[in-house]
Amino acid sequence: MSEKLEKGLEGVLVAESELSYVDGEAGRLIYRGYDIEDLTRNASYEEVLYLLWYGHLPDQSELESFASMMSEERSVDDEILEIVSKLAAQDEKPMNVLRTAVSMLSAYDSDKSSYDPNDEEAILRKGRRLAAKFPTIIAAYNRFREGQDLIEPRKDLDHAENFLYLLNGEEPDDVIAETFDMALVLHADHGFNASTFSALATASTLSDVHSAVTSAVGTLGGALHGGANQDVMRMLKEVDEVDQDSVEWVETGLKEGRRIPGFGHRVYRVKDPRAKILSQESENLSEAAGDAKWFEMSVAIEEYMTEHTAFAPNVDFYSASMYSQMGIPIDLYTPIFAMSRVGGWVAHVSEYLDDNRLIRPRARYVGPKDVEFVPLEER
Ligand SMILES: CC(=O)SCCNC(=O)CCNC(=O)[C@H](O)C(C)(C)COP(=O)(O)OP(=O)(O)OC[C@H]1O[C@@H](n2cnc3c(N)ncnc32)[C@H](O)[C@@H]1OP(=O)(O)O
Ligand SMILES: O=C([O-])CC(=O)C(=O)O
Secondary structure (H helix, E strand, O other): OOOOOOHHHOOOOOOOOOOEEEEOOOOEEEEOOEEHHHHHHHOOHHHHHHHHHHOOOOOHHHHHHHHHHHHHOOOOOHHHHHHHHHHHHOOOOHHHHHHHHHHHHHHHOOOOOOOOOOOHHHHHHHHHHHHHHHHHHHHHHHHHHOOOOOOOOOOOOOHHHHHHHHHHOOOOOHHHHHHHHHHHHHHOOEOEOHHHHHHHHHHOOOOOHHHHHHHHHHHHOOOOOOOHHHHHHHHHHHHHHOOOOHHHHHHHHHHOOOOOOOEOOOOOOOOOHHHHHHHHHHHHHHHHHOOOHHHHHHHHHHHHHHHHOOOOEOHHHHHHHHHHHOOOOHHHHHHHHHHHHHHHHHHHHHHHHOOOOOOOOOOOOOOOOOOOOOOHHHO
């Protein structure tokens, strides 16, 4: 047994995967051989889900049947929505509400009576239902807390359009819907990131898909992972509110030892390829709205960080100003990340179980070994 300690499992290879390749030196991301730039510009989120789950891009009829099955699964049982409403009334954070609702979905899943970790089709059926219902849960939470009536999901809208419709109560503008769909494509998978790894650790015990996805939602929410997109927007707002120059704010933050959200990455040594695309989309939306305040502040921060530190923007940096231009509430940014990444979680669970081995690393024990036991009455 090796005694070499790899804190945070940095660089440790634990499995083989055909799903996504993150080239940290070149700043490149590939899903099953396709460059993220090509997929973002040319494929819908539904096509990318199909690619990740079934191994190839769908033809027209495969896509139609897959998209139609997804849209049929959008409704969420009233008993779950009732809990979502109660949690919204308690001001529970949206990621926690999502985690609770995902866990509850297992009780209402039509495959619930049997769980066979080797039944790949059943895993993907459950995954499809989960992915279809994430937008309904997130939008319902927001409508409840805003005191608005719930809206039924629409089967004639695609995944991105349907979410924006459920959130805002009206059909989205085409440019916003297309940009949102691109964001879903960009966030769908990213190797063995922390939330995917926690889904796999759960699945590797032969626990079920809902448990794996519930673990993953809980993991994604943290500030060092998907939670950073909301921290980026909060940082921009804070700088604006105190009327400070964004570069000075960041300079002070770094001097005080703070981490700047949206910068740095365990794998990328250069700018995250997704940040490049998102920055372009954020700029386009800002120009169209005639309000580039958040985008310009973001660019100034990136320029400073690039010149003065080793940290480049990651996926969470420009998604913040982009979602803000779409009018999305800040604390929904991370649930939206989850709404996309559920595709990757399910794909990895399905792939990993094909050749499962329990995930169980070791800790180097540094405590004492020969302490003499003292009976309770003598302590
Ligand atoms: C979707 C995603 O998950 S993308 C990542 C989203 N998270 C963020 O944007 C939060 C900010 N970034 C970070 O905290 C980190 O860059 C991480 C966690 C993403 C990756 O970090 P790692 O590669 O594991 O590096 P680690 O956490 O060990 O940090 C190494 C050093 O760099 C510093 N550092 C890392 N990121 C940043 C940052 N954004 N701002 C300032 N300092 C940073 C750390 O403080 C640490 O300094 P120290 O050695 O003086 O203590
Ligand atoms: O890969 C990671 O460590 C984090 C990340 O960028 C992602 O999950 O998209």
